Amino acid sequence: MAELTDSGNSAHLRRSLSLTGATMTSTGLAFAVIDYIAVVSILAYTVGVSAWLAVLIAGFLVLIVSGLFSELNGLYPTAAGIRLYMTSAMGERKAMITTFTYLTSVVLVIAADAFLIGSAIQHVLGGPSVAAYAWIVLLLALAVGGNLLGVRMAGTVQTIVTSIVLVSTFVISIVAIATTHGSYSYPLGLFHKGIFHGVQALIFAVFLYAAFEWVTTAAEEVHKPAVITRALFIAPAILFVVAGVFSVALAHAVSRTAMHGSAYPQLLLGKAALGEVGMIWMLGATMVAAMNTFNGGFLVASRFIYAAAREGILPRVFARLNVKAVPWVAVLALGISSGVIAAAVFATRQWLLLVAVGSVLEAGIYAVAGYCVVRLRSRESDRVRPFTLKFGRSLGVFAMVVFGILTVIGAFSDPRHPSHLSLLPFLVVAVLAVLSTVYVVVFMPRVKAKAAARVAASRPRRRPPRVTGIAGAEED
Amino acid sequence: MADWGELDEALRDYQMTCNSNERLRKMQRDWSKILHFNCEDNGVKFTMDVDHGEIVSYREGHVGTPDIIVTTNSETFCDMFWGDLNPVQKYLRGEIKVKGSQEDVMRLDAISYVIWPD
Numbered sequence: 143m144a145e146l147t148d149s150g151n152s153a154h155l156r157r158s159l160s161l162t163g164a165t166m167t168s169t170g171l172a173f174a175v176i177d178y179i180a181v182v183s184i185l186a187y188t189v190g191v192s193a194w195l196a197v198l199i200a201g202f203l204v205l206i207v208s209g210l211f212s213e214l215n216g217l218y219p220t221a222a223g224i225r226l227y228m229t230s231a232m233g234e235r236k237a238m239i240t241t242f243t244y245l246t247s248v249v250l251v252i253a254a255d256a257f258l259i260g261s262a263i264q265h266v267l268g269g270p271s272v273a274a275y276a277w278i279v280l281l282l283a284l285a286v287g288g289n290l291l292g293v294r295m296a297g298t299v300q301t302i303v304t305s306i307v308l309v310s311t312f313v314i315s316i317v318a319i320a321t322t323h324g325s326y327s328y329p330l331g332l333f334h335k336g337i338f339h340g341v342q343a344l345i346f347a348v349f350l351y352a353a354f355e356w357v358t359t360a361a362e363e364v365h366k367p368a369v370i371t372r373a374l375f376i377a378p379a380i381l382f383v384v385a386g387v388f389s390v391a392l393a394h395a396v397s398r399t400a401m402h403g404s405a406y407p408q409l410l411l412g413k414a415a416l417g418e419v420g421m422i423w424m425l426g427a428t429m430v431a432a433m434n435t436f437n438g439g440f441l442v443a444s445r446f447i448y449a450a451a452r453e454g455i456l457p458r459v460f461a462r463l464n465v466k467a468v469p470w471v472a473v474l475a476l477g478i479s480s481g482v483i484a485a486a487v488f489a490t491r492q493w494l495l496l497v498a499v500g501s502v503l504e505a506g507i508y509a510v511a512g513y514c515v516v517r518l519r520s521r522e523s524d525r526v527r528p529f530t531l532k533f534g535r536s537l538g539v540f541a542m543v544v545f546g547i548l549t550v551i552g553a554f555s556d557p558r559h560p561s562h563l564s565l566l567p568f569l570v571v572a573v574l575a576v577l578s579t580v581y582v583v584v585f586m587p588r589v590k591a592k593a594a595a596r597v598a599a600s601r602p603r604r605r606p607p608r609v610t611g612i613a614g615a616e617e618d
Numbered sequence: 619m620a621d622w623g624e625l626d627e628a629l630r631d632y633q634m635t636c637n638s639n640e641r642l643r644k645m646q647r648d649w650s651k652i653l654h655f656n657c658e659d660n661g662v663k664f665t666m667d668v669d670h671g672e673i674v675s676y677r678e679g680h681v682g683t684p685d686i687i688v689t690t691n692s693e694t695f696c697d698m699f700w701g702d703l704n705p706v707q708k709y710l711r712g713e714i715k716v717k718g719s720q721e722d723v724m725r726l727d728a729i730s731y732v733i734w735p736d
Binding site: 154155156157218220221222225226294359360362363441445448449452453454461463465466467597603604605606608 | 624628641644649652683686687701704711715718720724725727728731732
């Protein structure tokens with residue numbers, strides 16, 4: 143143990159998250175295996191290689207979101223920030239409904255990645271199609287097991303892992319563009335199929351950036367909020383470059399029929415670029431990306447559930463810790479939920495629906511962020527803001543309108559059937575929202591009352607009463 | 619407002635309760651950290667040194683480079699160390715501010731949860 147010497151007023155942590163670390167955390171949280179499928183979804187609504195334009199426009203919209211989250215993160219620089227600013231802006235009940243619904247997107251992404259990586263491994267190794275589900279179960283079991291044992295990716299490893307995925311995707315895309323024969327038609331034809339289809343493409347392009355804002359939960363690990371702010375602005379730029387190039391390469395080198403029927407378009411691109419080597423390379427990148435998603439997803443979601451159970455708004459059982467100080471019931475529940483959803487996707491072959499649902503939830507949360515900024519500018523106008531978004535009110539309203547519209551259109555867009563509207567995404571999101579609402583309105587008050595009763599009945603106050611200056615008198 | 623004397627009494631009890639809890643010691647055996655605490659109401663600062671799950675010392679003033687910095691008012695600290703309040707509720711209301719990794723923040727709360735489950 144190091145000897146302690148008086149250091150005066152220490153303001154800095156021994157270890158804190160650097161700008162590179164924060165940026166790669168943000169990028170890694172966003173870049174999941176499902177993003178490859180999101181690019182296929184964009185291509186369903188666009189012609190030629192114009193999908194990159196949707197990725198670019200979505201990137202600009204997301205930069206506004208970066209500004210919104212930067213202001214909110216500056217106001218509440220804590221892992222619990224999202225709860226705090228939503229509660230301040232819209233009240234506890236609505237904040238809880240929104241948060242619980244939002245949290246389901248993490249489970250959806252874990253389930254989707256498990257399904258997609260299982261399918262990719264089965265495609266490369268061969269065997270009956272049911273083998274894919276065996277891979278899914280195995281991968282989720284490994285993720286759950288690793289989490290329960292307290293295995294965590296260190297910050298540097300996470301940065302390396304994210305870099306491997308991004309560089310692999312970028313390099314394979316460039317090689318595919320350089321070596322394969324295909325057309326580069328309609329590079330600017332985003333709205334060639336009509337304005338409505340162009341807007342639908344934008345919704346799925348927004349999904350490529352989904353979860354980048356979760357880096358704000360690392361607000362307590364940085365020296366100053368500006369690190370998170372910078373990361374929030376740099377990560378979308380990196381995501382644009384990688385996803386944009388990947389979209390051009392995919393449209394250029396892989397046939398639409400092949401990619402739309404496939405759960406592993408990145409392997410098809412790898413094969414088109416470098417043959418079997420490229421396919422194996424992309425399989426490796428896919429596995430690494432899934433590892434990143436499992437690590438981040440399980441950690442963020444299980445800790446949120448733990449905190450909610452400790453607070454008394456989720457059943458107490460979710461706060462149970464194992465000997466590694468891991469909330470094991472929460473981790474197990476996440477693993478089982480993800481396995482069930484992955485099984486449903488496996489049975490129905492509806493992986494594109496997950497992209498649609500995720501896009502709707504994400505666009506919805508961006509609209510909520512706009513609302514929070516506008517509302518808190520009035521309600522908490524006196525609070526110090528380390529980052530103040532210029533034209534914050536106007537941009538907040540703009541985000542509410544634009545992302546609100548994208549949410550509504552996305553709720554009726556299923557990339558499996560791009561030529562007509564579908565009720566499926568809306569129904570899934572509606573079910574999730576109803577379940578969250580029923581829990582918050584009906585069950586949460588009971589859970590809270592139970593927790594309060596337990597505390598009241600548990601034991602008397604331990605702290606000794608304070609003795610005041612008057613002999614024999616005690617303060618409360 | 620609690621002065622250092624009251625905080626010292628609370629910390630002594632906290633140290634004894636934590637160090638005598640076998641389950642907690644086992645759970646935190648890989649956790650060695652320096653914690654800095656700031657009372658924002660009276661300016662009192664103190665340091666806690668945890669070595670492999672054992673609270674080896676605490677003292678007034680800031681000593682060493684911290685892994686975790688906790689800031690709240692002195693009354694909340696006293697109640698927290700006596701186990702009379704749930705730190706998560708205060709944290710989620712923004713009344714306790716913490717700087718440190720999410721894992722360390724979770725571990726810090728786990729201490730209270732294990733020694734005072736209710």
